Amino acid sequence: MLAHVPFDMQAFMRLTPDAIFILDEHFLVRDLNPTAEKTLHCSRTDALGKRCTEVLRCKNMNHMELCGTSSCPLMRVLQEQRALPNEELIFGTEVAAQCEVSTSVTPLLNEETRLAVFTARDLSALKVANQVRANFVSMVSHELRTPLNSVHGFIELLLQGHMGALTEEQHLYLGYTQEGVQQLISIVEDILFMTRSDLGQFEIKPQKVHLRALVSQVIQSLQPQAIKASVILCHNISPETPPLYIDPQRIKQVLNNLVTNAIKFTPPGGTVTITTRKHDDRFQMISVIDTGYGIPPEDRPHVFERFYQSNHSQQSKMGGYGLGLPIAKLIVEQHGGAISFDSVVDKGTTFYFTVPIYKGQDAEA
Secondary structure, three states: OOOOOOOOHHHHHHHOOOEEEEEEOOOEEEEEOHHHHHHHOOOHHHHOOOEHHHHOOOEOOOOOEOOOOOOOHHHHHHHHOOOEEEEEEEEOOOHHHOEEEEEEEEEEEOOOOEEEEEEEEEOHHHHHHHHHHHHHHHHHHHHHHHHHHHHHHHHHHHHOOOOOOOOHHHHHHHHHHHHHHHHHHHHHHHHHHHHHHHOOOOOOOOEEEOHHHHHHHHHHHHHHHHHHOOOEEEEEOOOOOOOEEEOHHHHHHHHHHHHHHHHHOOOOOOEEEEEEEEOOOOEEEEEEEEOOOOOOHHHHHHOOOOOOOOOOHHHHHHOOOOOHHHHHHHHHHHOOOOEEEEEEOOOEEEEEEEEEEOOOHHHHO
8 A cells, every 4th residue: 555645736846847737628728837937938927828829839849730630639638538648749839939848648627627737848958869860860871772772773674684584583583682672772761751750851742632542542552462462452432522631642651551551460361441531620530441460459559659569470470660650640640630540359450540621721821
């Protein structure tokens, strides 16, 4: 049994080195501590009673505002009624006063209203080290890409017979070599993508896009992989689906990553289906549903972590390097959406994400 320890909440808020904000369900600031005042360069008197957009104005690490989107941490916590741990955000209404923080958000209920407590720790001490690391990784990845592309090109020339006729065995082994080089190129491209994102160099170029046509392109490109795995790949996208306001290449990348994973972890004879439905007035939900092995409970909290590798036997058979899902999450959040999943072991997994519906945004821009 734990010993009773007297606790003074006001003293804790005053003495803790972490910034603490208390917000209510109406997005109003109800309280903040001295560290929070220093973090945001505003006084408690000025902040109390104001909307969080006037005080915090949360952004993700790609500087995209989360206010009014399904990725808003306050909205997520109040809707799901569970804590949100270790969310990396940018706080501050002015560029010069913005601060990168690691934030935990905890829901609270009292007799008057629903509240959420934001506990934020300044990440500026880590920022310089991360910048050096990101620059190094970017440089190494860039230097690897050029020779790998050269090797890939020369193998292609050999396979096409430009250097003379090949025996069937030579053709077979060169094909294996080409697949290996292509995998290395994909890894390098993904690492470069994540590094550029960390450096704030990742931007999306949204436009009006018809989902049915985009999904058909994804299915066509992945059909050979599905046939090889004896998996049925299909979609259920109605022609009446409203157009979306998305970056088509990036959302295609999300779908490629999700469908490729689904094919890998679905046994022969299974199915992978892409569907969609309206999420709310602003967002459309897209789902990738498989009848695969499912995700073991112990792996579920780590699914979107970079380079995470499960110890599950199927993971060792299928390979992978753990960047597909983090990249998908990054792209979806950059669109103002959110991504999650449901899974039942030996029944299948559904990954679903939201993206904005087209409502003339490009004309407004």
